[in-house]
Structure formats: C-alpha cells, structure tokens
Amino acid sequence: MSKEQRAQVNAMLRQPRPDGPQSVEAMRAGFKAMMAQMAVPDGLRTARTTLGDRPALSVEPGDETRPGTRIGTILYFHGGGWVFGSPETALSLTGNLVARTGFRAYSLDYRLAPEHPFPAAIEDALSAYRALLDSGEDPSTIAFAGDSAGGGLSVTTCLAARDAGLPMPAAIVAFSPGLDATRTGESMDTKAGVDPFFTREGLGHTGAMYLAGADPHQPMLSPAVLADLTGFPPMLLQAGTNEVLLDDSTRMAARARAAAVDVILDITADVPHVFQAFAGALDEADQALDRAALFLTQHVHLPDTAATSAR
Template identity: 75%
Template structure:
C-alpha cells in the first residue's frame, strides 16, 4: 500500500471537481463523468460486443480465452443519472479478466428522464432474460458500483419478492443504499470525501426520487429493507466516503438477518476506488478479493444451457 498513491488519487479527484459549487445540469454531469472515467485503465485480455438483454442495450464482456462457467450481471454507477456500461468498463473488465467469467453490463434507464423505479425494472428484466435463456442462477453473480451497487442489492430484493431464484453472490463497490441520507458518515466524512458533498447527492437524488418518499425499502435498503434470504454479499467501501455508512449499516442488518456478508473497508481511499486499478495498489488488491469471492461462490461446472442475448 502506498500513501503517495492514495494522496495522488485524492488530489486528482479534487482537481477535477467543478469550480462552480452550484448544482450542475444533467448534461454537464454526464459529460464530466464520461471524461473522468475515460482516464481509467481497461485491462487487456477482454473482448466486448454490443448486445441486448431484457429489452435494454447491454455490453457483453468476455475474456479472450475460453470463459469459465459463470456469468456476471453488472450494473454501472452514476447516481442513477449518468454513466453507462462503457464508463464502467474498467471495473467490469477487471472482474472478467480476474474471474474468467463472461459479463453483461446493463444500460438501464436513467433519471431524470426515467426516475425510480425504472432502473430496477430494467435490471430485473435483464436478470429474468438470463434465467429465461437457460442460465443456472447458481452460476450467475451480480456486481455493481455506486448506484449500480445499490441496484445489485435491490435487484436481489425484487427478484426474491417476485419468487425468482437468486444469484449465487453479490459484490457491491461503494453502493448507494440509503436515499434518506441518515448515515453518520454523511456528516463526519464531509470534506474528507474528495468526490461527493451532501448537496451534490441531494441534487442527483432528487432527480431519481422525482418527489417520491425516500423511506422505501428499494430506495433505502440499508435502513428499511427485509434482507432475509439474500445471497452472500461482499461490500467494498472506502473509509473516506460520505457513503461509508450505507455499507456498514447494510452489513450489520444483513448479518442480523442471517445473510453471509463480508464488509471490506479500505482506509484513506475514495468512492469506488477500484476504478484506479493499475494506479492504486489498494484498487488491485480489492479487485483480487472481489474476484476470489465471486469465483468461490459459482459452482464449478455450472454452465448456461443456452447463450443469452
């Protein structure tokens, strides 16, 4: 681990924050995020192709070599307002390269054009499509970052409540899990977090909520959802995040609900620090742990009966 690397990442993110502290337009948010994520390293050894899954565009990501049995269903980050499978390719690609699994990254609908629950409807439809095409749920894993990490959890909840079989495991990088914004870290990490402020989260959160009450299980699962029956969870989060307590509280409630859960907190790193693989040692180490977690939970030899999409 390198204090110098962590300091460099922190300084970079602070430099890239908008000079105007006021609310940004949707167009500015989307363009800024694309520019930031274009700096991230996409690993060698993967192939990508545009496809469709559950009625939505998706990016198929394969290892160059023959895939191992197993499928990652990936949900990108971006506060439910910006981002795409392409902006998340550094993360999806590293998981594919490390596990040998194929992945589908879903281009779910975004707010404010499509507020809650449109994103969850799309991710659940993508999961149904995998199941309908013959994929064994014990060989499917969910993964996501930020808003997509939240979707990995809430898609499990909606699948469970719909009576669908659940995936083998879930990995969530810095997930957004509490639209009520009641975590202690919202206050204690303000200013320490180099990316987010409370005001910025309130701005994008209002677009996603579109006037709905945030006190709903699918908006604030960290404090309101019944987590009974969920598959094993790995929650990775940075200690410098104002969203830190989204993960710590979900982990505690998952434990109390009898769910296998690993809470993986890395010191002095920002939101979705795994994006900095190849630059930050902690990012590569965290991705190694995530890939091991997923690989251990996909039953060896459980291949899809037919190809999806």
C-alpha cells in the same frame, strides 16, 4: 500501501469543478471524461447486445473457451447516481472482474433519471436477470455486481427478484454502494470534507432526479435501513474510509448479519468512493479487486463441464 498513490488519486478527484449544480448533460460528459482515464485490462472481448428490453455490453475473457463450456456470469450495474454513467464508463471495473475470474459479464445500460426516475432502473435490472434465467442460465452461476448507484441496484434487484418469486443469484458484490436515499448515515456528516468526490448537496441534487418525489423511506430506495434481507445470497461490500456513503455499507452489513446472511464488510483505509476503478494506479484498488474475484469464484457454482458434456 502507497501514500503517494493515494495522494495522487485524491488530488485528481479534488480538481476544481464548476460552482453550483450542473446540468444533466454536463454531469454526464464530465463523468464520461473522468472514467475514460481508468485502465482497462488488455485482451478482453466486448460486444453490444441486448438483455431484457435494454442494451448491454458483453465482456468476455480474451482466451477462447471450448464450445459448450459453462462459465460464470456477472450481471453488472454501473454507477453514476442513477443519472449518468454507462457500461462503457464502468469498463475498468467490469473488465477487471472478468480478467480476474475468467467469467463473462453483461453490463446493463439501464434507463437513467431524470428522464426515467425510480423505479425504472430496478425494472430494467430485474428484466435483465429474468432474461438470463429464461435463456437457461442456472441462478447458481450468476452473480450481481455493481458500483455506487449500481451497487445499490445489485441489492434492490435481489429484493425485486425475491418479490417476483425468482431464485436468488449466487452472490452480490457491491463497490461503495448507494443504499440509503434517506441520507441518515453518520458518515454523511463525519466524512464531509474528507470525501473528495461527494457532498450532501451534490447527492441531494442527483438524488432528487431519481426520486422524482418518491418517499425515500422504503426498502427499494433505502435498503440499508429498511429492507428485509431474509434469504439473500452471500454479499461482499467494499468501501473506503474517505467517503460519505461509508455507512451505507456498514449498516447494510449489520442488517445482513441480523438476517443470517453471509456477509463480508471490506473497508479500506484512506481511499475514496469506488477506489477500485483506479486499478493499475492504486495498489489498494488491485488488491480489492483480487478479493472480489476470489469471493466470486468461491460462491458462483460452475457445473462440471466434463460431466455435462458426457450426458
């Protein structure tokens, strides 16, 4: 661990910001500028594509794979409070998972609030998963992953898939997921001021755009406190102790355990929301990404390519 690294990240996130609620355009521009500073692994191959009814960014390892080789697929959902962010702002996270696993990823450009409030993002994510299945991909080769709001989508998309009668993906990886629109976790108060990124007021501002008047007391908005997780795939939840959303992960882990779901709750001390984005600048970020990659390679089933090609 490096106290100096953590102090530098904390100072960056505590840089002065405009007072009062920002416009949607200002939030989107500010987030894009911040995430552009994050390191992306060299040698990745990226291309714009379409998945379901939405644009997506395909991210593949730099090494060419032999034709016909089957590799794992990560369906990635970016963060941004359901209001800002894009596949490009999440490229440091997606790219690091791809580089560490050798899997390919599709990072979905789902619709954003306030133009497209709940449940538009979930509908887009489900459509993307359905498109992968319709293309012939085995669900055992697919994992959902996401950060912040996208981490929440990795869970709620599983709920939607189960409700639609679709098979579950092989695994879920969620970085600092947003899993409780009721904001009733104790960390919302105990970590106030400790969190360099979020405040209850700020979360309420973007949350209201996504909810658009919907009752937050429903599983698709607050799965950490209301969802039935029966039949869910193995889950890895990673969070830092310096975030108000910490208890979204701790309560989701408890709920998964009660439903007999394999779950790993991975908490790192003295790091902020989605600290994994600071790979290359924060040792804890690289270590957490290594653990996430190991989890994915353990749970995503890869058919024997030699046997497949011999058929």
